[in-house]
Amino acid sequence: MFRFFSKISSKKKHIAIITLVFIIAILFEALQQIFYIKRFNLAQNIQFFDILKSQSYKWFIWVVLSSILIWYTKQKSSQKNNNYFLYGAVILGLVFLSVIIISIIQFSISNDTFSWILLFDEYVTFFTFQKAPIYTLGYIAIAIIMHFYFTNEALQIKVEGLSELKKTNANLYKKLSKYNDDNTRVLNIKIGNKRKIIPVIDIYWIEADDYCVKVHTNKNNSYTMRSSLKALNDKLSNNFLRVHRKAIVNMDVVKELNMSSTPKLVLNNNIEISVSKSNLKLVKSFIG
Missing domain, CATH: 2.40.50.1020 (LytTr DNA-binding domain)
Structure with a gap:
């Protein structure tokens, strides 16, 4: 098994670890909710897989929107001066967008009559308190991880370029040394x-x-x-x-x-x- 993992590329290992962390987070939140429902008798005939399904689509929305943050981080990582206020604005914007989308979806599958006041007073407010903190922390973690990943990738490209330049200069020096030497003139x-x-x-x-x-x-x-x-x-x-x-x-x-x-x-x-x-x-x- 250890030999199998050693053959996997570093990029695939990171993807596998992040995927595993997301799965654990979804399962944990589903188990947490089912515990509160049963502990305080909030609803009847609620199954674990119903909660898991509900949590999965919400995290799926979060993952889809995180692609915007990954793209933004990739663009900014190549710049010397990063504006962290812009990072914060993008993260808060994605959190707000996630909450709005989840609220609209949850409202549409309910039996309530559509109302903007009800949407914002009930659903948006509820999911803001429920999801905004964990979503914000998640986006911050992704921004930091992706920033270091893309920065390291850019450095590796520079190192490869310098390595090629070193080889070129070494070959050039070898050719010129046939006609010249290092002695002072x-x-x-x-x-x-x-x-x-x-x-x-x-x-x-x-x-x-x-x-x-x-x-x-x-x-x-x-x-x-x-x-x-x-x-x-x-x-x-x-x-x-x-x-x-x-x-x-x-x-x-x-x-x-x-x-x-x-x-x-x-x-x-x-x-x-x-x-x-x-x-x-x-x-x-x-x-x-």
Whole structure:
């Protein structure tokens, strides 16, 4: 049985639960009325199914009119600002309409001579006190449940749309990454109140300087930048190698690897950069 219920969709489960609640409400009200009739001897030869039939058609009218409230809630749930006074006006209007319809039907099946005064003084007044409170609570419950249902439905649609957008962007990024990469193309260095934009291709090497770095360019200019070698090494393209704990070199401007007692890289501008023993293998591999 539990497997059977697990296969039922969430929407069908909610419909089944609401239907069951309505059936229980109708049965309860019918049993309540039959109890009062017999307890206080209000009428003779009244059967339970007669009361049940009477209650069923009244609740059926309530359910039919609730479709107006469901439609109204669906229209308003898509709006950011909901006017709860309008919700209250719609609910009270539906309650009043339900009472009027029930009163007219009940009056038409009675043996009384039609009279507007009798209709409102007797039937409308009676059913207002009998049905209006429970009908109002029922409509309020439907408005709240349907508001959250339609709001959740709208959110799910947005989530699906965002999911599709994410997939589209991921596929686009995958295609573009074949022709591009995430490496930075320029360094943005603050100098006083200005910003100096240095193209990466103009950088010869980068030197660690305490909590900063010095960026040396092909024009023999040096700029101090608030960063670390590790952070820059992660941003720069593959032709930049960490050759020493204090230096990153643009291997495109290296003209020679000097394997003297202390290995050094000689740049195009004849600057020599020491290569640590731990990074020598990486440098040889790159040159090779």
